[in-house]
Amino acid sequence: MEFGEIFKDALKYPISDYKALLIVGVLFLISSLVLVLAQFGVSDSTFSMVWAIVALLVSILLMGYALSVMKNGIELDDEIPAFDWVKNFVDGLKVLVVNIIYMIIPTIICGIIGFISIMPAISEIFSSERIARMGSSADISIIFSTVPSSVWDSLFAGIAITAIIAIILFIIFGLFETIAQCRLAKYDSLGEAFSVGEIYSDIKEIGILKLIAFLIVLWIIACIIGIIGAFITAIPYVGLIIAALVVYPFILLYSNRALGLLYSDV
Template identity: 40%
Template sequence: MSLGEIFSDAIKYPFSDITNFLIVGVLALLASLTSIITSFGIENSIVAILAAIIAFIFTLVLSGYSVDVIKKGIESSNDFPDIDLKENLLNGVKALIIGIVYMIIPCIIAFILMAIFGVVGAGIDHVVGSLGLASIIIIIIFILFAIFEVIALARFANTKELGDALNIGEVIEDVKRIGILKIIAFVIVLILIAMIAAILVSLFAFIPYIGVIIVTLLAGAFMTLFANKALGLLYADA
């Protein structure tokens, strides 16, 4: 499947069911409750703590729902997944674990490289000289593991087995099958479309009081559905 076909299908997907689109938007609102409270100038500490707890829970729920959207993409289905708060929350926790694991590894590698290059514990003159090359290598490693994380999440969506997502050897094989250049091109196009969508939706921000709510609802729902459907379609090529 070409990238053009992937993004054409993925852009249409969020608008194929407006009712469920709005429901997903409500989940996105709850996941962004802290920033919404802040935008309204509410500074009550108890309200802020409660908002943060609710936002964290629904961030996990939305993440777990995203996993189901990826699965729909893998199946080339245009149906919206059912919302199951308990199941979504559990999958969201597993998705968080996947993200942590795939970020811990490059962090450890980065620390080792800095030690090898003499950055750790060195004087400022030596640090400046060594940091350039080390930074380039570290950035490349983080990009690679970010790619691995994305594909690992798709593997998890496909089987719902955490072990499959954490099997880095199989993840690398999936990356090879899809093609790393195709994945990089996919990410670049995804970011560009997301930026255009953000600019369009941001026009609603000028509406007093409810503008931030509308923006969060529309942008949250669109990105959850569009980006994850596109990832599922991409992974289906593996």
């Protein structure tokens, strides 16, 4: 399908079934209950901690439901799927596992690179001699002025190198994670979500530049809707409720529908 067809369909999709949109909205509202109550001056630390667990469980359920929306898109099914609470929750756990594993790898790599490239300069800047001078109430700006320019150059170079590598790695792993979720939706198998060779073949079939362009457009549209949601949220008392019931579920249904339609051609 062409981009225009995909996004036209995806933007119409959430309002094709107001009942389903409202159910998803109620779940978003439940997960945001602490924030909603805070607007009315109701705040309790114990309740907030307990409700954080509830919000996490609801979020996992929503991730699983989003996967079923994606699956319908892949199968070109125009119906918004009904909730299957147990399956949606289990699927949500699978999505969580996929997200964690695909993101933890670049995080660890970037952490190692950052440690190797930045820590020597940090150690030099905060040497025991300089720490001792800080303890004697020396002006920190004067202390830092004693650091050789070569050390600062090394620090900034390390930060730049780490940032560039981080951007590249997170883009690559983000692409793989996106297609991994599509494969999980299509085959209902964690094994398929980690079939790196098959995922790479899917990315090549879609086209790397096409996939990147698609995700950029998807993100821009979601951001525009999110900005509208932010303005709605600013409405006293009812803003957050309206955003939770309408805006956030719209983004969930729209984005996963679009991804499913994109993958339907693979």
